[in-house]
Amino acid sequence: MNAPDIALGVVRGPAHGVRRRLTARWVVHVAVAVAVIGTINTIRNPGPFLSAWLVVSSFAVLIGVGEYFRFPVEDGRQLAPMTLATGLAFALTSVSWQVDLTHLAPGPIVMVSAIAMLCGALPHAARGRSLRVEEMAARFLAIFVAALLFRWAPLWSGRTLLEVDATWVGSRWPVAVLLAVIAAIGLFTFLGLSALVMASRSAGSLRQAFLDEVRSGAGLGLALSATGALIALAERPLGVLALPLFLVPLVLTQFALRQYAAIRATYAQTVRVLSRLTEMGGFTRAGHPDRVAELCVAVGRDLGLSGRDIRNLENAALLHDIGQVALRAPIPAGATLMAAPADQRRIASDSADIVRKTGLPPEVAIAVEHQATPYRVVREQRQQVPMLSRIVKVANAYDDLVGGSIALRRREAAVERIHLGLGYEYDPRVVDSLVRVLARRHTKGP
Amino acid sequence: MASLVFSLVNFASIAMIVRVDSGESFQSMFLAMLTTSGLAQMGYGVIGLLFVILWVPAQVGPFSAVLILLPLFVAQWAFVQYAEEERAHERTLAALVAAGETRDPYAVGHSERVARLSVLLGEGLGLGPAQTEALQYAAILHDIGWLGAQAWAGSDTKAPDKSLSELIARHPAVGVALLSDIAFLQDSLDSIKHHHERWDGRGYPDQLVGTDIPLASRIIAVADSFDSLTRGRPGRQALPSNRALQVVESRAGTHLDPTVVAVLARVLERHTWAVAEPPPEGAGAPLWDHDDPVMSDMLAGIDRPATAGQGS
Incomplete structure (x- = not known):
């Protein structure tokens, strides 16, 4: 107990030596590149993009609404849980009622998400607030990763998971697990990118930023991935109706988190002033x-x-x-x-x-x-x-x-x-x- | 639909119970519950429906429980955290204000008592939940501009001298300046600024008259005077609450708002108000109290026989 090392308390290891050159701007550059490539792909091969306009636009609207209703948390960041959940569901939906989305490539999903997020964020910019592109880019890339894994990567003996989902017979719970896992991977991407943004903003260590991110964001992250998977699953029997219905639990979560974030901010102000x-x-x-x-x-x-x-x-x-x-x-x-x-x-x-x-x-x-x-x-x-x-x-x-x-x-x-x-x-x-x-x-x- | 009816009946019955139990207003309780947890109650109804959809038509089976419950757990976690943080926040606010009061041993607990009484008065006047909350914050922080100042600490004269009188006149504005950065207090700032205005327009800082004074300020003024009378000072014992009420009632229409004073009488019928305990050692406490109604007359330039806080 009385070894000096223990007495030194909370400091772990030497102060991180390597300053991260990878700044938040890189995340934005990558996101813009992905959005542009996605748009080009969509123009060259629209697939069922236009015939499924109702499904696509309902996803787009809710992604935008989620972006509009983002809320600040105490470390100065803004969260938009609805955007992430809806975006992940968009990436993971194969069939919506009678509309077949199995031929929808990642391209259109990426393009629509990008446009919807920008539309949702523009009112904030118009009111002179910061657009917060880095945080938007982190969300956007999470959606992209999920779409890529599900719709493009041949992960199941040469077939994409989307094809597996579309041809699956019998009880669908293994599909549900699969979707939840992909959504969770998308969310971890988001947490990782957020950590990168936070670390470069505060000049802290990336490892610590990631740990903080996981500690504070894992709960919400799990809720988000579950919701994303839920919507994708319910789209099959319910069609676009699944979106508003299954977002209810998330609205509840968002409401609770907003209140929590607000009281945290209030608390901090009180201590500062007193x-x-x-x-x-x-x-x-x-x-x-x-x-x-x-x-x-x-x-x-x-x-x-x-x-x-x-x-x-x-x-x-x-x-x-x-x-x-x-x-x-x-x-x-x-x-x-x-x-x-x-x-x-x-x-x-x-x-x-x-x-x-x-x-x-x-x-x-x-x-x-x-x-x-x-x-x-x-x-x-x-x-x-x-x-x-x-x-x-x-x-x-x-x-x-x-x-x-x-x-x-x-x-x-x-x-x-x-x-x-x-x-x-x-x-x-x-x-x-x-x-x-x-x-x-x-x-x-x- | 069913869940809507369920929530309304549930809230109404809880509000009834509380009304019978502690005498809080039915309407304000009901509204408070509807605005705080009404949305949540509705949500739970929908969630039951989702569960069924997922299990049967979407063919997910028992695994749907995991997917549905995850977001709910997170929501519950956040609500619990919120409640804990809110309690912690209130404790912190009270503790820091109390810390400022320690220099005048007779003033310890003053802000908190004024806040408690103000909330009771506010409910008696039918204030809504948001207004009551703003009133509570204003009341607990009403003297913050006074507590921060330290020039009065060594005062050993019977009445404040000229520079201290200026300090007294300035303290509401000093408090507002200190608190102006706090977002959640924006609705409380005005009431803090005007808590020493008088119904007859001879108060400070702006000499507002009657209902031009914010209602919350008039409430705090009554609670403030009442608490000043029911706590002692060096050389003067605390008045029991019925005597203090008489003094306050004698000032309705001149110093204080008659409506609020009437509500105070009703509140005191329902709640017993303990006289503040005198401190074990009151050494060094100032011999005067800026909240004493007599002081209000003095600053207003009124010479009247000492009815209030002089002797008992």
Whole structure:
């Protein structure tokens, strides 16, 4: 238990070395290429595309509607579960009532999906919001992969799975399993591409982004693949009626998820705003909690923390000084770094007491509690200091030293002073990460 | 169709039970349930139908259970998570507001009590669920601009001096400025801004008169005054709730909205209101309370014999 490695807590392995050059833009390029090729193929060989116009257009409408009703989740992304489920069902449908779709190639499916998604997203763009092409591209490519696997790849002794489905006799449950599996593969494609987009957006590790993606998206993903398979199966006896009917469970899911996402966002806003109570009273410098939180999140991403840890870290950073609201007289400029160690510890413990009474996870209070503990106790007394606390400690010290200034000299002096406390006061790995984050920030921005 | 009837009857009976049980308004309960879980109830009806379709005409058999239940499990998971997060959010909000109150030991719990009483008053006035929610948030955060300020903390005079009076006059606006970024509070901001307006137009910050003052602000004003009277201060004991009600009633039509005051009387008949416990050690607490009705008169420039909070 007291091996130093374990005491180091949540950090796994060295910070990922290889920066991903594959950026989100690549995903978009691939998607555009697929859409163009699909359109060319459709023009050259339309197949039953025109005769099945009712089925095709009903899929198209719901794909578009799903895109229109996409909703934001807390990591800044937007989800469109209905688009994905409908698109997957489109890719997996062989017969719809009396309309035979077995000769419909992936081309038309890709083309129609692309047009429908763009139509659904355009109203958002018209209102001046971002079109979010990367996320659309991830959804689109998931549909494409499912269509390719089902309608084009000769996976079953030289025949496509579509042909197998069309000629299947007897109970259809094996077909149902098959469809569910293909839909699930399509969804994993989506999760993988989303992870790529997220990792390149936040400069975090791809592996961690993928794990977060699977952890948070697997449940919804399974529901989506099941719905996709359901619609495809029900198209045979019900025709286009299957679409609205079988989307009902998904609408329910979407409704629940929207509410969940909304309360998460609300929660985050509440904590952020109430963290400013300390600066209002003049206890901390303006913007201190916000800046420390932002820096902590960047360092946490750089160190490859999980999404859950990052969220706890952000809240701990926002509330790390909240104990000061109970003080009768503010400490000079609110800088806890300048306070005596005993005062630092008292503020940390007051803050932790308050955080413990909130509905935040216990990890947040623990992180706040240990924010003043110097790193040397990890080595000397083999105590465990949570990683989150060590990050808050370094970020807080940096912000106290820089004082919100953007002057290069102040920044360099701050890092230098932190380096003096390396290994004694601060965790060297966190400090290295801080240096990396600062270097990235100031080479990128102005 | 059957599922529609089922849901309506179900909600109506639950609302009846709650009405009998705790005296909440039937209409507001019924509407609240219809808007929150009505859609879900309808959905379950349709899902039963889908199950049958999939099993027989689509020939999928028992495996259809897996396919149908997966999305349902996810929906249920999300609903449970939502409920948990919402509770956590409310706890967090209350805890952080309470943290701001600790500097004045006599004020601890004030915001939460005002919120509780405001919600009861709102229901008595027939507010809908959305309005009640906005009222609750406004009430719990009504003094946030005051709690954030710290200049009053060391005050040991009998009444606030000039700079503190300015601070008092400013605190509703300070609170609104702090909260203006929070999307879900947009409907509550106005009520926070005007919670110290007076029915006779002599309040602050905008000297609004009568019904020009947002209803939620008038509700909070009544709850705020009542709570100020029923908690003590250094040198003054808390009034019992019947005495506090008398004081509040004497101010209907001048300081406070008569309709809301009438509802307060009705609410107090149904609910007992515990007088706030005095803190174990009240050292350092200011000798005055900006929510005291007397303070409202003083700031309005009215000199009247001290009927309210002076002695008991």
